[in-house]
Amino acid sequence: MQATLPSVFEVIRARRSLAAGYLDKPVEREKLEQILEAAHWAPSHGRTEPWRWVVFEGEARRRLGEAFAESYARSFSGPDFRPERYKAQLERVWEAPVWIGLGLEPSGRFPEWEEVAAVACAVQNAWLAATALGLAGFWTSGRPVVHEHTARVCGLTPPARLLGFLYLGYPAGPLPQGARGDWQRKVVWNP
Ligand SMILES: Cc1cc2nc3c(=O)[nH]c(=O)nc-3n(C[C@H](O)[C@H](O)[C@H](O)COP(=O)(O)O)c2cc1C
Numbered sequence: 001m002q003a004t005l006p007s008v009f010e011v012i013r014a015r016r017s018l019a020a021g022y023l024d025k026p027v028e029r030e031k032l033e034q035i036l037e038a039a040h041w042a043p044s045h046g047r048t049e050p051w052r053w054v055v056f057e058g059e060a061r062r063r064l065g066e067a068f069a070e071s072y073a074r075s076f077s078g079p080d081f082r083p084e085r086y087k088a089q090l091e092r093v094w095e096a097p098v099w100i101g102l103g104l105e106p107s108g109r110f111p112e113w114e115e116v117a118a119v120a121c122a123v124q125n126a127w128l129a130a131t132a133l134g135l136a137g138f139w140t141s142g143r144p145v146v147h148e149h150t151a152r153v154c155g156l157t158p159p160a161r162l163l164g165f166l167y168l169g170y171p172a173g174p175l176p177q178g179a180r181g182d183w184q185r186k187v188v189w190n191p
Contacts, residue, residue: 005132006132008128011128011131011132012128013178014131014175015127015128015131015137016131016136016175016176016178017137017138017139017176018136018137018138018171018175018176019095019138020095021171021172021173022095022096022097022136022169022170022171022172023169023170023171023172024097025097025169025170026057026058026097026098027057027097027098027135027168027169027170031130031133031135032055032098034129034133035126035129035130035133035135035168036053036100036126038125038126038128038129039051039053039122039123039125039126039129040122041125042118042119042121042122042124042125043118043121044114044115044118044121045110045114045115045118046107046109046110048107048109048110048115048118049118050104050105050106050107050115050118050119051102051103051104051105051118051119051122051123052101052103052104052105052156052160053100053101053102053103054100054101054103054154054155054156055098055099055100055101056093056098056099056100056101057097057098057099058097061093061094061099062093063153064093064099064150064153065089065090065091065092065093065094066090067149067150067153067154068089068090068092068093068144068145068150069086069087069089069090069144070149071089071143071144071145071147071149071150072085072086072089072143072144073086074147074149075143075144075147089144095167096138096167096168096169097168097169098167098168098169099165099166099167100126100165100166100167100168101150101151101154101156101162101165102119102123102139102162102163102164102165102166103119103151103154103156103160103161103162103163104116104119104160104161104162104163105156105159105160106159106160108159116163119163120163123139123163123166126166127139127166130168134170135168135169135170135171136168136169136170136171136175137166137167137168137169138166138167139164139165139166140164140165140167141163141164142164145162145164145165146161146162146163146164147162148161150162
């Protein structure tokens with residue numbers, strides 16, 4: 001079993017954002033549990049473990065789409081309201097079989113940015129684990145997705161909030177090519 005797993009470096013390079021192109025196939029509960037357990041091993045200052053996950057699958061996604069659409073309507077009123085975008089928010093949930101709300105429950109013990117950073121570390125763990133298990137994912141963070149109304153539908157009330165959703169599923173085809181600039185330009189060495 002161990003020998004067939006890719007190395008962490010291979011998984012890091014293979015992970016991609018896949019906006020669309022998922023099979024209409026549920027993800028096994030066992031895999032989701034592995035992914036969420038991997039997320040839980042993320043670091044957090046003072047071990048506050050500020051992440052909260054709200055999983056939508058199957059028909060529950062309809063309620064989520066309705067929350068996105070309502071949040072869109074609350075965010076864009078009057079001339080900014082576009083009916084086709086409202087409809088897209090309703091329907092986007094059918095793109096992938098699993099939608100995980102990325103909740104932040106601040107402990108109040110540390111600056112909020114540290115706990116946002118901890119949740120981001122946990123999301124990356126989840127995403128890498130999903131990649132290693134043959135799944136693809138996408139972190140979406142647009143206004144309707146992080147809106148307080150969507151957060152409430154997820155059971156997250158202030159000061160808790162949503163940092164978006166990671167949606168997951170089996171990719172229908174090969175993952176897109178990744179692209180990065182020159183990493184060496186981001187480094188200052190002080191030997
Ligand atoms: C916190 C966060 C939020 C993101 N939100 C969005 C989003 O709302 N829409 C989008 O198109 N991509 C979003 N992305 C994905 C990035 O566009 C993507 O990671 C980047 O293009 C690199 O592609 P790769 O993940 O395939 O390497 C988000 C990524 C992060 C880390």
